[in-house]
Amino acid sequence: MNNKTDVSLKNFFIFNSAFGAKEGEEAKKVLYYHPITDTTDVQIKNVGLVEGIIQFCENFKPSGDINSVHMEKTRQLYFQAEKDYWLVMTLNLPTVLNTKEGSQTTDYSEEDVQDNVYEAVLKQAYYMYRLFYGTFKSIKDVANLMMTLEIFYKTYLPLDKQTFLKVQCFINLLESTYPIIQHTAYLSGIEPDDMKFVYQYLIGTLLPANMETELQGGSMPRNSASPFTVLRNGRFITGPSNLKLAKTIGKVPKMFLFSGGKQEEYHLVVYRALSASVFNRLNVRLFKELDAFISPKLVTIASDIAEYCSKQVITPSNLPESAPRFIYFNKLNLAYKSTVHLDNKQTGNIACTKESLRLMADIKSTNSTLGSYGETIVKTMNDYWRK
Amino acid sequence: MIPPQELLEENPNITNYIDEDSADNNLKDNEDWTRKKKHVFILSSAGKPIYSRYGNEDKLAWLFGVMQTLVSFVQSSGDCIKSIHAANTLFVFLVKKPLILVAVSKAQDGVQQLTSELSYVFNQITSILTLTRLNKIYEQRQNYDLRRLLAGVERLIDHLLDYSETEPSFFLGAVECLPLSLSVRDTINSAIVAACNKIKNLVFVILLAKNKLISLIRMKKYCLHPADLHLIFNLVQASESLKNSESWTPLCLPRFDSSVKPNSILLKKLRRGNCLEAINESLNVKDESYTTADFQEIRHYLYKCKSTAQFYQPSIGPPYTQTTEHLINVYKRAHHKLHSTVRPLKLIFERNSKEAILAWDTKGFELYIVFEPLIDTTKxxxxVGKLLNWIKKKEERIFHLNAPTL
Structure with a gap:
């Protein structure tokens, strides 16, 4: 019965079109290439095609960069992250094997792969890198750059492949989310664009499901006299685990955040008390002060938030099947609400069909034509309404 | 029939009408050319230029070369390039052996629409040459310059492209009928049947006026695809000689059978006093469009009757008299979403600052209505209900419902 294949990653590469301009030096353009099983010749050929397409299109002066190239069997997504630095991702389209009158044909489901979804995935690949290593340009030495790319994407890609297959990417598309507004409330000076990726990192990597258990489970007896005993004082998720003994800041991930076009280097410190997380740019001396300062205040705020969150979480799963589901996204403050997801992690575990999700992505992609004001109502073949 | 090559070269008007120096290698400096809303190129599989909507093909030869390289490069890896999406510009490739057709559009159309337009262009070429002949030519000489055979066809293609930008019939896959009362239409039909009954091998008789169908009479065993009808409409419209006289033109209808030798189509004008008057009257009278009086909030609509592949639209009024293309694009987008191959929809209501559109697909009909942007949804x-009732009442008048056969 295995006559279907899902979308899969064919290759992913980063190149600089200004490098290796001389004939015979084309290999120098390639900064990172996945999978390594492709020979140098194949790599050069693929990069060459991409460059050819880019140059061809420029004859017609499009208003922006190329986003994607559709082929019968594959889909290619382009992202010029920095001048001349291009990230390219090629996907094998999902296929369905049809048997008609004895002969077998393979159909490629082009429409099941939506550009805007995978564009978001590709951009995330870059911004995640930038979060930890800074811009490509800032690393002067090409060999060094290639090394950081290698280190980063070697671990990044397999992880991302998983998410490809899930509706996770749909979340990326809808951009950032509702709890983020709580984080930003404590923060100032971080650009919203970076915020999204910080959030993605936290949700995807740092804070596994524990947030959910705290919120949904009995760890939060609302009417108990002494709630939150365990979590009362909060804790640092990154940084020193025991404050009293800490002499160094421990392993704190570095982050590169961008504000006003300038690149700044920060250390990421995630402080966790109940379900609120705070990051700060600090050094080790401030840790203890911070703990003392934030802890009591945060606990009260956080319990409020937690209370609120738990209501939020419970609502969707209690909804009857036929109730309308919605995704609300406010671009200005990156707030995001969803009744589509049944859990708080907002990956997978969705309440409606994949088709519907894709449909919503379709709707999203028409937003540009609608202008700043607009509304869309559609009725699907099986009588679902979307607005 | 076929002008010698020299003539083509001496007379730039035959190949194209764009000023000579504007389209040279420095396209990047040529704003006029790059700003065109929709480019269409046709080339042979070997990369020989055949047609460019704007600019002189010979001077663009290098660009045709690039397109051919891209297509064959992708083909070499067992794949086939279909479209490139770059911000506001969409590139669509249609590889139909032995030709390659490319459209470059900044008009916000979708891939499906552009592909279908390119297919129309391809069909236009095969309607003149037939596919069999086209294949034979390239089998014999890969580097053949097809323009030798297509003198005059360029104008047809130009016209076809212009026509498809302002006509809903193309994306709807339907034709528009001239509103006539049932009795007049019956009189016309029986007159034609009487006149043509004795002509041997007559397959179709089509009577049209101003691109609207008056009568279509066919042999019992054949029917005509709307796409082929469009080609005939285009031919009639684009050819001056056909408008003024009776003439014979060989034409191969691709949807009918792309391999057979040309069917001869007799184009004839009907000269029967009483009917002609009625036709003229209908042409001149502004039709009773349903946008008056209590339906002020309806700006325009399209109604397609699926069983007959015919559609009806009121005449285009303000605010679209000057921006018909915009209106057509609104319709095209709605049509595209409704008929998305994987995720088709039954109904769409979309509102933006310029207008609101409702598109509805049912078993029997498709309906597209453009409203004032602030219309209330319940209203x-x-x-919709009232409009459908009205159309039902007028059905006999606005559609050609029972096509008689020979």
Whole structure:
């Protein structure tokens, strides 16, 4: 019965079109290439095609960069992250094997792969890198750059492949989310664009499901006299685990955040008390002060938030099947609400069909034509309404 | 029939009408050319230029070369390039052996629409040459310059492209009928049947006026695809000689059978006093469009009757008299979403600052209505019901329902 294949990653590469301009030096353009099983010749050929397409299109002066190239069997997504630095991702389209009158044909489901979804995935690949290593340009030495790319994407890609297959990417598309507004409330000076990726990192990597258990489970007896005993004082998720003994800041991930076009280097410190997380740019001396300062205040705020969150979480799963589901996204403050997801992690575990999700992505992609004001109502073949 | 090559070269008007120096290698400096809303290129599989909507093909030869390289490069890896999406510009490739057709559009159309337009262009070429002949030519000489055979066809293609930008019939896959009362239409039909009954091998008789169908009579065993009808419409419209006289033109209808030798189509004008008057009257009178009086919030609509592949639209009024293309694009987008191959929809209501559109697909018909942007949804729904009633009443007049056969 295995006559279907899902979308899969064919290759992913980063190149600089200004490098290796001389004939015979084309290999120098390639900064990172996945999978390594492709020979140098194949790599050069693929990069060459991409460059050819880019140059061809420029004859017609499009208003922006190329986003994607559709082929019968594959889909290619382009992202010029920095001048001349291009990230390219090629996907094998999902296929369905049809048997008609004895002969077998393979159909490629082009429409099941939506550009805007995978564009978001590709951009995330870059911004995640930038979060930890800074811009490509800032690393002067090409060999060094290639090394950081290698280190980063070697671990990044397999992880991302998983998410490809899930509706996770749909979340990326809808951009950032509702709890983020709580984080930003404590923060100032971080650009919203970076915020999204910080959030993605936290949700995807740092804070596994524990947030959910705290919120949904009995760890939060609302009417108990002494709630939150365990979590009362909060804790640092990154940084020193025991404050009293800490002499160094421990392993704190570095982050590169961008504000006003300038690149700044920060250390990421995630402080966790109940379900609120705070990051700060600090050094080790401030840790203890911070703990003392934030802890009591945060606990009260956080319990409020937690209370609120738990209501939020419970609502969707209690909804009857036929109730309308919605995704609300406010671009200005990156707030995001969803009744589509049944859990708080907002990956997978969705309440409606994949088709519907894709449909919503379709709707999203028409937003540009609608202008700043607009509304869309559609009725699907099986009588679902979307607005 | 076929002008010698020299003539083509001496007379730039035959190949194209764009000023000579504007389209040279420095396209990047040529704003006029790059700003064109929709480019269409046709080339042979070997990369020989055949047609460019704007600019002189010979001077663009290098660009045709690039397109051929891209297509064959992708083909070499067992794949086939279909489209490139770059911000506001969409590139669509249609590889139909032995030709390659490319459209470059900044008009916000979708891939499906551009592909279908390119297919029309391809069909236009095969309607003149037939596919069999086309294949034979390239089998014999890969580097053949097809322009030798296509003198005059360029104008047809130009016209076809212009026509498809302002006509809903193309994306709807339907034709528009001239509103006539049932009795007049019957009189016309029986007159034609009487006149043509004795002509041997006559397959179709089509009577049209101003691109609207008056009568279509066919042999019992054949029917005509709307796409082929469009080609005939285009031919009639684009050819001056056909408008003024009776003439014979060989034409191969691709949807009918792309391999057979040309069917001869007799184009004839009907000269029967009483009917002609009625036709003229209908042409001149502004039709009773349903946008008057209590339906002010309906700006325009399209109604397609699926069983007959015919559609009806009121005449285009303000605010679209000057921006018909915009209106057509609104329709095209709605049509595209409704008929998305994987995720088709039954109903769409979309509102933006310029207008609101409702598109509805049912078993029997498709309906597209453009409203004032601030229309209330419940009101819009009630309009739909009233409009459908009205159309039902007028059905016999606005559609050609029972096509007689020979």
């Amino acid at each position: 819009a729904i009630s309009f």
